Amino acid sequence: MKAIFVALLAVVMLQVIPTFAAPTAESPLLGRWTLDIGTLPMPPEARPKSVTLDFRDAAGGKLTTRAEIVDQSDNKMHAESTLSLDGTPGRASGTYWVDVLAAKMPAPNVLVMQFVYEGIPRSTRVYSVSADGRVLTETEAYFKEDGTPVMRTAFFTRAPGQS
Numbered sequence: 001m002k003a004i005f006v007a008l009l010a011v012v013m014l015q016v017i018p019t020f021a022a023p024t025a026e027s028p029l030l031g032r033w034t035l036d037i038g039t040l041p042m043p044p045e046a047r048p049k050s051v052t053l054d055f056r057d058a059a060g061g062k063l064t065t066r067a068e069i070v071d072q073s074d075n076k077m078h079a080e081s082t083l084s085l086d087g088t089p090g091r092a093s094g095t096y097w098v099d100v101l102a103a104k105m106p107a108p109n110v111l112v113m114q115f116v117y118e119g120i121p122r123s124t125r126v127y128s129v130s131a132d133g134r135v136l137t138e139t140e141a142y143f144k145e146d147g148t149p150v151m152r153t154a155f156f157t158r159a160p161g162q163s
Helices: 002-021
Strands: 031-035 050-058 062-070 076-084 090-094 100-107 110-117 120-129 135-143 149-158
Touching (some): 050 149, 076 100
């Protein structure tokens, strides 16, 4: 009887787990977002000219991400990845300071990502979409070189033409 219960529980879990790991078409996170530069807690001369984030559903419970940053000198950096949403680390490519990421989507409007560069943890970021679907809030947590914890919040709006 115990073996039957365990087998039944395993079958149920195999059906439920992909639901938690996969982004869905209903996720308000999916799409292209642009940073509201004026909300950054730094002097205007230190702010980038623009930042865009793009989140796309990928097959098999994965999420494709792309970030593009344009600095004050018009230099461009970018990073791209396609990650499983179960927390499994995956590779990132591009010119931004990240080469390994891990991600989970605990709710359709929330994405949690960890950033690593050259084997050193860099930051954890939580992305959450407002109830009206118009604002993406990025909360970044990281440590200064002296070990002091820091949290920064930035706000993105949906890019024109995105629903």
